[in-house]
Amino acid sequence: MEKLQVGRATLTWLKGGVNFLDGGAMFGVVPKALWGKKYPHNEKNQIELRTDPILLQVDGKNLLIESGIGKDKFTDKQIRNFGVREESFLEETLAELDLTVDDIDALLMTHLHFDHASGLTKKIAEEVYEPVFKNATIYTTAIEWNEMRNPNIRSVNTYWESNWQPVEEQVETFAEEIEIVKGLKMVYTGGHSDGHAIIIFEEADDCFIHMADLMPTHAHQNKLWALAYDDYPVTSVHEKESWMDYGYKRRAWYTFYHDAYYRAIKFNQNGEKVDELERVRYEYE
DSSP: OOEEEETTEEEEEOOOOEEEEEHHHHHTTSOHHHHTTTSOOOTTSEEEEEOOOEEEEETTEEEEESOOSOSSOOOHHHHHHTTEEEOOOHHHHHHHTTOOGGGOOEEEOSOOOHHHHGGGEEEEETTEEEESOTTOEEEEEHHHHHHHHSOOTTTTTTSOHHHHGGGGGGEEEESSEEEEETTEEEEEOOSSSTTOEEEEEEETTEEEEEOGGGSOSGGGOSTTOOOTTOSSHHHHHHHHHHHHHHHHHHTOEEEOSSBSSEEEEEEOTTSOEEEEEEOOOOTTO
16 A cells, blocks of 8 residues: 655555546547547546545544445446446455554545445445444535535436435535644535535645545646536636646645556646656556
8 A cells, every 4th residue: 555644644545446437538628649648548448547545644533535436336237337347445455554444533525426435335235325434524515415415417327325325414514615633624626526625735845635536637637637527627627727836836745536557746836747656556457
């Protein structure tokens, strides 16, 4: 498991699953001739996307950024359509750190699409689910939580009842921003989903920014490259422009949940890569 130290915060990437999605959908209107040079694809033009939660340990707290893709949550049709190749090994990777799901104090959910939120619950019987992280507070924006429970015709296939009903008593929402511990904030952006948020940690000269699905992979660094999955792509572009400029000036680390090749990248004020943390690939991959 890869680790990154940013100030007093320790980040460890867990193993939360993998799926393969259409590269054209992940890069929107960007031609394949351009995105194909930035991110590898297979013969079906699909790209590999991790769903790996980040264990964030700070001030004696065990926090998770996102929850992974979960286990036993998909039908055969969904496995095929969503390109699921591997389900979550979150509990196993926590065990390697001498932790269990009961040791998690909070989950920082940037949004609640199935590939981020399916790890929040587990199946215990047919159509019966229970929380995975029974001692944790689940943070998300009020807008996102409302849409999760009342999806529209476009979002109904990504906001699943099985992912929210069992945990509704654990959820704490916020409007514009919330400070989880000193220097660690969740900030509402919208864009990818109506209630999308990013995560920022700052301590003196140290900083990391988790852009979530505003910049799901390193290949999405270009401010204009928005996803076809984005509900509000113009908002995504403006928010990404703002937070990339901010992070460049701070020489911040940018962390990834979906990237199959990099866990984090640091850029200078000109947007040039000055440091990186690569993902270690397993022998069987």
